[in-house]
Amino acid sequence: MAKRTLTTYLWKNFGIVIAISLCFGLILAFFCKNWQISGLLFALTLSFSLGFGIFCIFLFYQLQHLQKFLDNSENQLDNKIGLNPFFEKSALKIQKISQEKQELSERHQQLDTMRKDFVANVSHELRTPLTVLMGYLETFSEQPDLEPRWQRAFSQMSQQSLRMKNIINDLLLLSKLENDNNLGEMKEIDMPRLLTQLFDDAQAQNRDFEHLIHLEIDSQAHLQGYEDYLTSALNNLITNAIKYTPKGGEIHIRWTEQADGYHFSVSDNGIGIAPEHIERLTERFYRVDSGRSRETGGTGLGLAIVKHVLNQHHAKLHITSQIGKSSTFSIIFPK
Known part of the structure; x- marks a missing residue:
């Protein structure tokens, strides 16, 4: 509607200016001494040129006022002077839409802050009573005269309590990561040393899975970052490869330097991931297979923390996978 109105307005003004210029041209032709075809064409051409030039100057003048009007949102009435009524109306609509967009953005930020505060506060408040419950469950489950049926019940309660504790810890970690001010100061990270430590931890986790784990370090580069958080993220990728690869699989951990940055990758020959799931893997609580995730003790927050x-x-995560064949999680750190 606005576009059609603008077109009509421009054509109307263009027609008026051309009509005036034609009249001007005819007057010139009338005063010509030699009334011939060439003189008439010259007059018409001149009038069209003058008319088009006047129209362009008029349009430029109106657009200049429109720009000034839109740039100043605090004093609209003063900016109306010299502005065509059509542009004034359009400018007011644009200005109103801009203000509504800004209000929605501020509201979104406010709601996002409220969400972060809510998750952090609830997670913090749940941790204390959960710790008490876990303490009593551990005490009761260690009683020597406990009946077998109660042993199974206390064992399940202890497992679910531990799972809830892991979820709360991950939520608190996410809340902290979302607040840049709480992370402290970046320090130099010895990546070969860190990866060797992660490899040793992976071998300890691997006892029940019997995978063949390889570590390839082709770069001695160090990074500037937060070592504790980076250790958690890299360990999460390695742990996932161990858990979601069938027993006796093969896992490759690599650290290399390439033209576009430093590359860390974890590859496996496990169950793979369908293409429709890859884009959503870093969402909170998103699971490809809910049943399998619960069996392995996953919280559904690991890859969200990694992201x-x-x-x-300032690093990027790339995921490639083939169902039933392999998965590779790669991280590119800028140089």
């Missing part, structure tokens, strides 16, 4: 940690290090 936030990488954002703090």
